[in-house]
Amino acid sequence: MDRRRVLAGAGALALAGAARPAVAEPDHPAAAAATADPAPLVPTAHYQDALAKIVGNGSPIEGRMTLELPEDAENGNIVPYKIGVESPMTDADHVARIHLLSTQNPQPLVATFRFTPLSGKAAVSGRMRLAKTQDVVAVALTSDNTLLIARTTVNVGIGGCGAE
Amino acid sequence: MAASKPRVRFPEQAQAGDVIEIKALITHVMETGNRKDADGKPIPRNIIHTFTAHYDEALIFKAEFGSGIAANPYVSFFFKVPGPGELRVSWQDDEGGETIERYPLNVV
Structure with missing residues (x-):
């Protein structure tokens, strides 16, 4: 811990x-x-650029979004991730986008998820590749332009992503 | 390699207003573009770059994937059922392949 x-x-x-x-x-x-x-x-310069493009001049808030990955991932080719934000998901107040970023992969922007009020819940999970031990970062944008950020460290055994 | 064998799972029946989980998996190599073949030539990127889920014509959820998504991409998301309708999910890859699946939803 x-x-x-x-x-x-x-x-x-x-x-x-x-x-x-x-x-x-x-x-x-x-x-x-x-x-x-x-x-x-x-973090790589690619990651810094990708983050800057998403965040712009905004100041992301920590603590409102959950980002769950295993602390230790033996196989970097397939690492489960789970992201969630508490939100009423109404027309007036919903999470519009969540970006999933890697601070060490060759391509930093792993995925962008778009949500709508029909989503009902601002939550997504899947499986990602991690080239090496690193922080994984999620950035969310709400319908009122609030930015949220969460990060977690994953220790990677054998890296994914192929040769760089 | 084209996308194949899409599998989509969601509850067999739902009530209007329920928030249900939808899980979607498809077989795809998700070639990153970072690798080289035996002759040292780069292997072109071929990934599923977009996954979308619609209910009739309304967008539920969309995922834009990069090379950092694992092979055979799996995604789980949620859907607030407004009433009877048809769920349509699609996957598009870099080679222009598109897989579309349609499922009527059993709303009780």
């Missing part, structure tokens, strides 16, 4: 433009060797 929080924090730092997250440097080499955790990966 601690490690996930550290990785998430490092991801946020990287998003903020830090060249290298300071928290990735082990203070105690022996302890770091004992856990043998790799340093968190800095």
